[in-house]
Amino acid sequence: MSYKFQDIKKISLILIGESTVGKTSLMRVYNDLKFEESSLATIGIEVYTKNIQINEEVCSIKIWDTCGQERLRALSANYYRKADGVILVYDTTSIDSFNNLDYWLKSIKFYCKRDIPIIIIGNKIDLENKIDKETLNDFMRAHSNIPIFNTSAKTGKGINEAFYNIAQTIYNIKKEYEIIELTDDKFQNDSHSC
Ligand SMILES: Nc1nc2c(ncn2[C@@H]2O[C@H](COP(=O)(O)OP(=O)(O)OP(=O)(O)O)[C@@H](O)[C@H]2O)c(=O)[nH]1
Ligand SMILES: [Mg+2]
Numbered sequence: 001m002s003y004k005f006q007d008i009k010k011i012s013l014i015l016i017g018e019s020t021v022g023k024t025s026l027m028r029v030y031n032d033l034k035f036e037e038s039s040l041a042t043i044g045i046e047v048y049t050k051n052i053q054i055n056e057e058v059c060s061i062k063i064w065d066t067c068g069q070e071r072l073r074a075l076s077a078n079y080y081r082k083a084d085g086v087i088l089v090y091d092t093t094s095i096d097s098f099n100n101l102d103y104w105l106k107s108i109k110f111y112c113k114r115d116i117p118i119i120i121i122g123n124k125i126d127l128e129n130k131i132d133k134e135t136l137n138d139f140m141r142a143h144s145n146i147p148i149f150n151t152s153a154k155t156g157k158g159i160n161e162a163f164y165n166i167a168q169t170i171y172n173i174k175k176e177y178e179i180i181e182l183t184d185d186k187f188q189n190d191s192h193s194c
Helices: 023-030 070-082 095-099 101-112 133-142 159-193
Strands: 010-016 046-054 057-065 085-091 118-123 148-151
Touching: 010 023, 010 070, 010 101, 010 159, 023 046, 023 057, 023 118, 023 159, 046 159, 057 070, 057 159, 070 101, 085 095, 085 101, 085 159, 095 101, 095 133, 101 118, 118 159, 148 159
Parallel strands: 010 057, 010 085, 085 118, 118 148
Antiparallel strands: 046 057
């Protein structure tokens, strides 16, 4: 895989997870919109874009906010394939949303078809945590390659750090493949000139 210079600065993310974990709320707050105490369930897909600076370059981050409701999940399939990275959200007050993380990780494998960066966000940390520490540690040991962040869409805590982390990881991967492409071209040009 190789990336053209312009593509490196375009990063697309998909936001997935059970209904009501706070995906839309995270999106809104990340885009400087107001936190809503009662927000409507997402129907279909909503898209947000934001410019951020990574390694002194302005990158355009496109985020597809999906619907967590089971009956509508098939609508998200195409967006998994187009995404450069996945943000999987659970609710730190909901044991069910945590227990379903494995289901969502399988969906990523099924729809994405290739390995792409993933982060997990435990959202709603302004409320009392219901996830047992030992259970969380077991999960982290089993998925040690996936960074886990804690956020609150209500207070804004941790949101920028989480989104920046995955955007920077993707930027670095794209940059690495761009360098390899340039090196290959140079190698071919050099060998022609012999
Ligand atoms: N206290 C608190 N409430 C939150 C937080 N994030 C979201 N909520 C609330 O949780 C409810 C559901 O939030 P949404 O952002 O609509 O959830 P969603 O994941 O987009 O749900 P779907 O669109 O159905 O998939 C709303 O009432 C939000 O106000 C948070 O960090 N703290
Ligand atoms: Mg939503």
